[in-house]
Amino acid sequence: MMDWPAMNMATAIWMAAVAYASPMMLAALGEVISERAGVMNLGLEGMIAVGALVGYGVSADHGSAWLGLAAGGGVGLLLGAVHAALAVWIGADQIVAGLGMSLAATGAAAFLGPMWITWRSQPAFISELSASRYKALLGFPPTTYLALALGLIAVSVLSGRRLGIAIRASGDSPEAAEALGVRVRAVRSSCVLVGGMLAGLSGAILSLAYAQTWTSTMPNGMGWIIIALVPLSGWRPGRVMLFCLLLAAVNALQIRFQIIGVKLSASILDMMPYVATLIAVIAGRIWPWRKGRWNEPSALGRPLEQ
Amino acid sequence: MLEACAITKCFGATRANDAVDLEISPGEILAIVGENGAGKSTLVKILCGLLKPDSGTLVVDGRPEAFHSVSQAVSVGIAAVHQHFALVPSLTGLENIWLAVGGNRRDLVQRAQKIINRLGLQVPLDQPIHQLPVPFQQQLEILRALVQNCKYLLLDEPTAALGSQDADAVRRLAGSLALSDHAVVLITHKLSDVLECAHRVVVMRQGRIVGNWPIHETNAAAISDAMIGEISIPSNHNCLPNCGRDVVLDVQNVSCSGSAGTAGLTDVSLQVHSGEILGVAGVSGNGQEPLAEVVTGLKSPESGKILFLDHDVTYHSPARRHRLGLAHVPADRRRYGAAGALPVYGNLCLRRYRESALSPKGWIRSRIWKQFATDLMKTVSADWPLDFQTRHLSGGNLQKLILARELDASPRLLVAVYPTRGLDVRAVSQTRRILLQSRRAGGSVLLISEDLRELLDLSDRIIAMSGGRIIGSVEPGQASAARLGQLLGGG
Numbered sequence: 049m050m051d052w053p054a055m056n057m058a059t060a061i062w063m064a065a066v067a068y069a070s071p072m073m074l075a076a077l078g079e080v081i082s083e084r085a086g087v088m089n090l091g092l093e094g095m096i097a098v099g100a101l102v103g104y105g106v107s108a109d110h111g112s113a114w115l116g117l118a119a120g121g122g123v124g125l126l127l128g129a130v131h132a133a134l135a136v137w138i139g140a141d142q143i144v145a146g147l148g149m150s151l152a153a154t155g156a157a158a159f160l161g162p163m164w165i166t167w168r169s170q171p172a173f174i175s176e177l178s179a180s181r182y183k184a185l186l187g188f189p190p191t192t193y194l195a196l197a198l199g200l201i202a203v204s205v206l207s208g209r210r211l212g213i214a215i216r217a218s219g220d221s222p223e224a225a226e227a228l229g230v231r232v233r234a235v236r237s238s239c240v241l242v243g244g245m246l247a248g249l250s251g252a253i254l255s256l257a258y259a260q261t262w263t264s265t266m267p268n269g270m271g272w273i274i275i276a277l278v279p280l281s282g283w284r285p286g287r288v289m290l291f292c293l294l295l296a297a298v299n300a301l302q303i304r305f306q307i308i309g310v311k312l313s314a315s316i317l318d319m320m321p322y323v324a325t326l327i328a329v330i331a332g333r334i335w336p337w338r339k340g341r342w343n344e345p346s347a348l349g350r351p352l353e354q
Numbered sequence: 355m356l357e358a359c360a361i362t363k364c365f366g367a368t369r370a371n372d373a374v375d376l377e378i379s380p381g382e383i384l385a386i387v388g389e390n391g392a393g394k395s396t397l398v399k400i401l402c403g404l405l406k407p408d409s410g411t412l413v414v415d416g417r418p419e420a421f422h423s424v425s426q427a428v429s430v431g432i433a434a435v436h437q438h439f440a441l442v443p444s445l446t447g448l449e450n451i452w453l454a455v456g457g458n459r460r461d462l463v464q465r466a467q468k469i470i471n472r473l474g475l476q477v478p479l480d481q482p483i484h485q486l487p488v489p490f491q492q493q494l495e496i497l498r499a500l501v502q503n504c505k506y507l508l509l510d511e512p513t514a515a516l517g518s519q520d521a522d523a524v525r526r527l528a529g530s531l532a533l534s535d536h537a538v539v540l541i542t543h544k545l546s547d548v549l550e551c552a553h554r555v556v557v558m559r560q561g562r563i564v565g566n567w568p569i570h571e572t573n574a575a576a577i578s579d580a581m582i583g584e585i586s587i588p589s590n591h592n593c594l595p596n597c598g599r600d601v602v603l604d605v606q607n608v609s610c611s612g613s614a615g616t617a618g619l620t621d622v623s624l625q626v627h628s629g630e631i632l633g634v635a636g637v638s639g640n641g642q643e644p645l646a647e648v649v650t651g652l653k654s655p656e657s658g659k660i661l662f663l664d665h666d667v668t669y670h671s672p673a674r675r676h677r678l679g680l681a682h683v684p685a686d687r688r689r690y691g692a693a694g695a696l697p698v699y700g701n702l703c704l705r706r707y708r709e710s711a712l713s714p715k716g717w718i719r720s721r722i723w724k725q726f727a728t729d730l731m732k733t734v735s736a737d738w739p740l741d742f743q744t745r746h747l748s749g750g751n752l753q754k755l756i757l758a759r760e761l762d763a764s765p766r767l768l769v770a771v772y773p774t775r776g777l778d779v780r781a782v783s784q785t786r787r788i789l790l791q792s793r794r795a796g797g798s799v800l801l802i803s804e805d806l807r808e809l810l811d812l813s814d815r816i817i818a819m820s821g822g823r824i825i826g827s828v829e830p831g832q833a834s835a836a837r838l839g840q841l842l843g844g845g
Contacts, residue, residue, distance in 0.1 A: 210456065213449045217442040227440040228454040229425050343444065 061300045066188055067258050069289075069296035070195040071096075071250040076274045076288045077195075077202050078246030084206060084283055085239035086219035086347045087135050090146025092247050093271025094153025095127045099251025101157045104262040105164045107171035116171065117191070117252045124248015125241055127153060132240040136233050139351035150271070158264040165262050174257040189257040195289075198246070202285040215239060219345030222352040232352050247271070269322065276325050280332040283343040291328065298324045355379045356401070356432065356506050356537065361410035363396055370396040371407070372561040378537045380505060383528050385540045385552035385569075388581055389779045393561040394541045398508050401539075402434035403427030414506075433499035434508040437515070439491050443484040447477060451498045462501070469500050473530055489520040496527070500536075507531060508539045513547055517637045525551040543581075545574050557581055600628045601661075602767050602798045603649065608658030610644055617641045617822035619648065619655070624817060624824060626767060631789070631799040633813030635806060635838055638772070641822035642802045643685060646771045649800065650682040651675045663766060676705065679766035683756055683773050685802075687749070691756045694745030699727035701744045702759050734758040734788060750781025757788045761797075768792060771802045786812060806838050 075096055082089045089095075099120035107116030127149065134145040174189045206212040214235050217225035222232045254270075255262045273295060281287035302320040305312070356378045363371040370393045378384050388394050399405040401412070403421030412419050414430045421427045424434075441450050452462055466479060477486070477493040486494070492512060499507055509528070513521035521544075528538045528551050540547055548555050548569070555572060557565035557580040565572075565580040603626040612618035616639040626632045634642055647653035649660065651672035660668045667675050672682070684690035692701045703723045706712055712722055724740050731737065734754045738747070747755065753773065760768060770789060774782040789799055789812060803809050809816050817827040818841040826841045 210452060213445060213453050217445060217453055220444045221442045224440045224442050225453070227424060228442075228450070230453060346443070 057304070061297065061304055063187070064300035064303065065293060065297040066192060067296075068299055069293045070188070070192040071253040071258060072270060072274060072292040072296055073195040073199060073289045074253065075247045075250035075271065076277060076292050077198055077285055078243035078250075079274055079278050080281075080283055080285050080288050081202060081206075081215070081246075082239045082243035083278055083348055084219045084343070084345055085215045085236045086222060086345050086350065087132075087236050087240050087243075088142045088146060088349050089128075089131055089240060089243050089247075090143060090275060091127065091131055091149030091153065091244075092146075092275060093267055093269070094150035094157075095124050095244055095247035096251040096254065096267040096271050097154045097157040098127060099124045099248030100255040100262060100266040101161045101164070101251070102248070103252025104171055104255040105161075105169075107173075107256055108165065108169035111172050113172040113174045113256050116256050117174070117249060120252025120256075121245045121249040124251070125245040127248065128241045128244015129237075131244060132237040136236045136240065136351070142349045154267075157266070161262065161264050171256065173260045174253070189253075191253045191257050199285055199289045206285060216343075216345070219347055222347050222350075226352065236352075273321060273325050276329055279344070280328055283345065294328075295321055295324060355413075355415060357413040358397075358401065359411050359413065361397065361400055361407045361412075363400060363405065363407050369561045371400065374410070374558075374561075374563055376556065376563070378506065378539060380535045380537045381532055382554065383532050383538045383540060383552045385542060385548040385555045386558060387542055387545070387548055387555060387577060388558035389543065392558040392581075394558055395510060396561075397558070398434055398436075398510050398539070398541055401427070401506075402432055402508055404434075428499075428502050428504060431503060431505040432508070433502065433504035433506070434510060435492065435495040435499065435512065437511045439495055441483045441491060441494065444482055446480050446482050447486070447490075447494045447497075448479040450483065450494065451479075451501055454498055455501055466497060466501055469497060472534070473500075473527060475527075488515050489523065492516075492524065493527075496531075505535075506537045506539070508541070510541045511543070512540065513542065513544055515638075521547070545577060548577065549574060601625050602628050602630075602663060603800065604661040605645075605649065606659040606661070608648055608655045608660065610648055610653060610655045612641070612644055612822065616643070619644050620822045622658075622822070622824055626798045626800055628766070628798055629793060629796050630814045631793055631801055631812050633809035633816040634800065634802040634819055635809050635816055635841070636804070636819035638804055640820050642819055643771065644822070645819070646682070646685070646769050646800075646802055650680065650769050676765075679763075681760035681765035681768045683753070683760055683768065683770040685771040685775070687752055687756055688745075692744050692752060694743070696744055697741045698738050698744055698747070698755065699724050699740040701755060702727040702730045705759055705762065730758045730762055733761070734784075748781075750777045750784070753777060753781060753785055754788070757785065761788065761792050764792075764795060765797055767798045767800065769800045769802075772804065773801070774803070774805065774808060782808075809838070 075092060079089055079092055102123045103116040103120030106119035107113050131145060131149055134140040135142045174191055206215065214225065214230045217228070217230055218232045218235045226232045251267065254266060274292070277288055277291045277295065281291050299321045302317045306314055306317050310317070358374060358376040361371050361374040362369065372393075374393070374397060376397070386394050386397065396405065400407050403424045403426055406421070412421070414432065419430055427433070442453070445453070448463065448466070451466060452459060455462060463479070469475070470477070475493045475497060477490040477497065483491060483494070496507065512524050516524065525547065528540060531538050532553070540552060542548065552569050554568050555565070555577060556563055557577060559581060565577070605622060605624045608619055608622045610619050619641050622641070622645065624632070634645065636642055644653060648655050651667070651670055651674070654669060658668075659666060662675060662678055662680060665678060667678065688694065693704070700723070703712055703726055706726075707718075707723075712726060713719065727740055734757060736751065736754055736758070738751065738755075744752070744755070768789070773789065774785050777785060786808070789801070793799055801809065801812060815827065815829060816838065817824050818838065819825065828837055828841070
């Protein structure tokens, strides 16, 4: 039944994990950036869903995978703009706005998707780089390297640049930051926009590079897992990427178990990444690093008061 | 030279500043004194660009200016250091300065370091703000203003939250700033700040300037007379001693840990007798709040025992203690004193809503509640609309509401924590009168305060706390500000 002659099981799981981790990392980085600025984006799941659909559809219509990715990112940016308008400018409750966005966007994707995408759709996909010799190290789609590069940029901006300091100040004490001359609303909106764009891009990568297909249930809870991982990682971009990789490995393992026919209900196997998230969240509450340098933005979820 | 001419600012019907004229030259330390609500803070906010005056002009170095923002004021050289520091707690000192100033990070470090060396500041630049003690945060604010080349520094109550040594350091710092040709405006209500370091003093009362003297032409008595004006503040001195021998509260060897950065309690023992006001003196953060929490039941001690009217209440809940006759006026009245979202009558009933008189068979009868609340308001001669949302009450009215509720059933002991902090003169006077009334009716008060004059005026006996311990007590008759100051200064 299985046919992976050149690869042993561990390598296969590793590769599947990295492939799944890269869209996850992008969306997670976006969430970290936006939460560091003080805005929670619970619409993540919906933004990824729409990004997956639009990326796939545009690629099918125009035959260009890269155009698909750009369209995914663009629609994410739009949804991010909606969230920024609600959460930053109007001062709406971020949780309600985010949940609304998520439910509406996943619903819209599931509803519009089947009208747009038919069995005849033939989109261009993003394929793996052919580096046959070092396949386990280098044979990933280019989007994986994009995720890693963005991660490095995020780390360096948040820790060392003045922009990063302005972002952290906006998320920590927006009033003090405003008094220091930071335009808090502008900083927060930009971060939400970037977060939305990365979520949309992540969705497009999910459908065009990882799954190479589109289903109406597409992100399948990935957005929610990410929202749990962000606090767990202490709002640090490097650590959140690591957690994404771990969770992606659990997911790959779970899929592998289903393929080789482990005698467990598929539903139980499907639960694995979510159970792993729960365990990780509990461990995060009692783990010693909670006491160390902890970056929780203290104004997370709270609009600027003036 | 910084000149303010005929500055007027109104909030609703109150004139916070009424035709205020002021001038400050470089090299000068000007103290602005006045009671709470005299308009000092409003004036500072206008000078530093936080508020726009209704009328009047500002002239800086000969040029008229109208500020629309704080950064505009900074650009012509005026910066304020407020009581609540405008610092981002999670960032380091350097990052906070960088955020305001911008430019090249390395240059900034050099400039900051130069100023630090010149003024002998001790603040580390590479530690996050939340790890720094208050004096360092203050130094950092001053440093930030200096890095931005500010010539006029407005310090709002710079010594209010400091112990005596740190306050001395701030005064010395003001001195060396004046020597290096900066103008320092010191807003304060402590006469010691004025007499020890200012060159000139301006006294404000009810939005007006009522005195403006070079320091060597005035004295403490003249300044405080000008500050207080005609309102008399009730004191205990002409009341007869009313103390009984029965011990109402007996705290025995209580220890507990403090919260973030403040002292807990170490082996604290004290007794409050019936009809007595026991004052607790000390700089805040030295164990007073844990003491109040342990006595009222908000916190459990780690060791020791608390007896209230001969019951061991060490582990009783706050509600159970209240049923025995313990009342509490908390330090943070907005957070712990009342539920801001409830109407006034709801808050007045909060202590007794469970009783069947107020809620027959468990049902809320708003008519009964409102009647009860109306009666309670009469006890403090207040007349608020019953449906008024409590969060909109002013500090003084809120404190009256809390006092009315707490003193309702003639409690045996009232724990009052900073009961007059942040109130204006009228509210201070009313609050004190209510406390004295309760004592005259036979109740005891555990009065925790930072205001030595208030403690001397009200208390029958005073104990002093430092570092979570009781470091001494002063018996009635022997108390004086000097003796207390000695105790608190460790002398």
